[in-house]
Amino acid sequence: MSRVRFLTVCSYAALITTVIAGCSTQPQAQPAGGSAPAPATGTQPAAPAPAAAKPAEPVTLTLLIGSTGTPYPATQAVAAEAEKKLNIKIKFDIKPDGTEGDNLVKTRLATGDMADILYYNSGSLLKALNPEENFVDLTKEPFMANLLDSYKETVSSNGKVFGVPGGSSNVGGILYNKKVYSELGLTVPKSWAEFIANSDKIKAAGKTAVIGSYKTTWTSQLFVLGNQYNIQAQAPNFVADYTANKMKYATTPTALRGFEMTSEVFSKGYMNKDFLATTYDNGLKMLAEGTGVQYPMLTSAIDALAQNYPDKVKDIGVFPTPSDNASINGFTVWMPSSYYINKKSKNVEAAKKFLDFIMSADGQKAYMTKSKANGPYVIKGSKVPDDAFDGIKDMQPYFDNGKTAPALEFVSPVKGPNLESILIEVGTGQKSPADGAADYDKDVKKQAQQLNLPGW
Numbered sequence: 001m002s003r004v005r006f007l008t009v010c011s012y013a014a015l016i017t018t019v020i021a022g023c024s025t026q027p028q029a030q031p032a033g034g035s036a037p038a039p040a041t042g043t044q045p046a047a048p049a050p051a052a053a054k055p056a057e058p059v060t061l062t063l064l065i066g067s068t069g070t071p072y073p074a075t076q077a078v079a080a081e082a083e084k085k086l087n088i089k090i091k092f093d094i095k096p097d098g099t100e101g102d103n104l105v106k107t108r109l110a111t112g113d114m115a116d117i118l119y120y121n122s123g124s125l126l127k128a129l130n131p132e133e134n135f136v137d138l139t140k141e142p143f144m145a146n147l148l149d150s151y152k153e154t155v156s157s158n159g160k161v162f163g164v165p166g167g168s169s170n171v172g173g174i175l176y177n178k179k180v181y182s183e184l185g186l187t188v189p190k191s192w193a194e195f196i197a198n199s200d201k202i203k204a205a206g207k208t209a210v211i212g213s214y215k216t217t218w219t220s221q222l223f224v225l226g227n228q229y230n231i232q233a234q235a236p237n238f239v240a241d242y243t244a245n246k247m248k249y250a251t252t253p254t255a256l257r258g259f260e261m262t263s264e265v266f267s268k269g270y271m272n273k274d275f276l277a278t279t280y281d282n283g284l285k286m287l288a289e290g291t292g293v294q295y296p297m298l299t300s301a302i303d304a305l306a307q308n309y310p311d312k313v314k315d316i317g318v319f320p321t322p323s324d325n326a327s328i329n330g331f332t333v334w335m336p337s338s339y340y341i342n343k344k345s346k347n348v349e350a351a352k353k354f355l356d357f358i359m360s361a362d363g364q365k366a367y368m369t370k371s372k373a374n375g376p377y378v379i380k381g382s383k384v385p386d387d388a389f390d391g392i393k394d395m396q397p398y399f400d401n402g403k404t405a406p407a408l409e410f411v412s413p414v415k416g417p418n419l420e421s422i423l424i425e426v427g428t429g430q431k432s433p434a435d436g437a438a439d440y441d442k443d444v445k446k447q448a449q450q451l452n453l454p455g456w
Helices: 003-024 071-086 098-111 142-146 149-155 178-183 192-204 217-226 228-234 238-243 253-267 280-289 300-308 348-359 361-368 396-400 419-426 433-450
Strands: 059-066 088-095 117-120 163-165 170-177 208-210 292-298 316-319 331-334 338-341 404-406
Touching: 059 071, 059 098, 059 348, 071 088, 071 348, 071 361, 088 098, 088 348, 098 217, 098 419, 117 348, 142 348, 149 163, 163 348, 170 178, 170 217, 170 280, 170 300, 178 316, 192 208, 192 253, 192 292, 217 228, 217 253, 217 292, 217 419, 228 238, 228 253, 228 331, 228 404, 253 419, 253 433, 280 292, 280 300, 292 300, 300 316, 338 348, 348 361, 419 433
Parallel strands: 059 088, 059 117, 208 292, 331 404
Antiparallel strands: 117 338, 163 338, 170 292, 170 316, 170 331
8 A cells, every 4th residue: 555545544544533532522401500410321211201190080979959949059079079089970860759759769770770979868768678778878977976965866767867957957837928928018927816806908909828849749748747846846755656557647637737738728719720730839929020929839949039039039038837726826847958978889898988079078068058047057157147148047936946846757656648638639629638648548558568568
């Protein structure tokens, strides 16, 4: 090889070596903030960042509930919060009201097709569902310590507790339009005779004196059910003797009065002409607008009035179902309906978490956004707020003075399933009060025998 060619090859080799060396010693970029450079990591590529964890799918629970009134939208509000805070989603299943709804619940339980959670009555109607067989025992759950004993008794069977409340207690009485009362110069009646006198004046003024809404069949019962305070005041042993088959509606004058009241408001023409086609919602509309003035009803209706007629609810008051004696005047009290967990549910633990959330401060706050107090609460520490409706405040003196008694269904397991249909017959003149009461006593007998109660 010539000397020139040899030098040329050496020069190219030296140049390539220099370039390679320059690339391998190029300084790293200085990190922001002036800190020292990170140590060299060789030629291995950086490890990829871990993928973000996929959010867990929510547990979906089914809940069977009626759509009348505010429990449904209130439960929806709680469910929305539970989905955010517990990752539990509620799928609602709507049931009809009254006897049709009761029959649906019994069928679902019998066929194993019940939802994970059922919203249903407390008291005797619960006991008719065989709670020990069908619902989860909640007695030992920590959240049960927050419930009043007077409430727990209404959702218990053989010492086991099965439910938690939806909303507050409420009373049965007569809702009335205070504005119309004032216009007609009427005062709250203390006796049945005074109630009749007021009704005559309302009818003479061209308004409906007593609103009937028998299209919603359960509303036919309110004179009989709301009369329970009067029964207790005049026949103190009625609950025990009735439960033991020693006293009857048909043969106890003060108990028969509820059937007679139902008949009398029809025979005197006090009700709206289309009362058989009028629904509960229509009845509330009549009361709010003042075309109907008195409505035998539960005070839970006041909350529904506030939802639908917020500018009219201030005009609505409530007074007790009057007795024949003005000195006997007080309210019959209903405990709230309740949530029960289906014993055959595949999501019992998630359902317990949801019930616990309902009773929590956050759950109650959400519930109250759609359903205000209809009476005292049964969860310890939950108080009727200062902004309660005027109609609810009307109740307070009766509670303060001990002028209340629980509805019969909360102190006796005996309640026949056909009371509402019997009272529609009485309330349309198809059947006399005495015959209606006698028929109900027979209806009750069937139910008591099914429960294997002593004396029946």
